[in-house]
Amino acid sequence: MKAIVNADTCTGCGICVDICPEVFQFVGNVAQAILDPVPNLLEEATSQAADSCPVEAIKIS
Numbered sequence: 001m002k003a004i005v006n007a008d009t010c011t012g013c014g015i016c017v018d019i020c021p022e023v024f025q026f027v028g029n030v031a032q033a034i035l036d037p038v039p040n041l042l043e044e045a046t047s048q049a050a051d052s053c054p055v056e057a058i059k060i061s
Helices: 016-017 040-052
Strands: 003-005 025-026 030-033 058-060
Touching: 003 030, 003 040, 016 058, 025 040, 040 058
Parallel strands: none
Antiparallel strands: 003 058, 025 030
């Protein structure tokens, strides 16, 4: 699994970082995925973070 945060869409609300800080962190005012690929153990939390993003800035592939 790979998580990608669209920096142009991200509003920096922090939900993804709160849900899965092992995969997402802030870089400046926006979130960024820091693990590629996402470990199997963190796939559920990563998907939950993507689903919780209010502007749908996180894409999972």
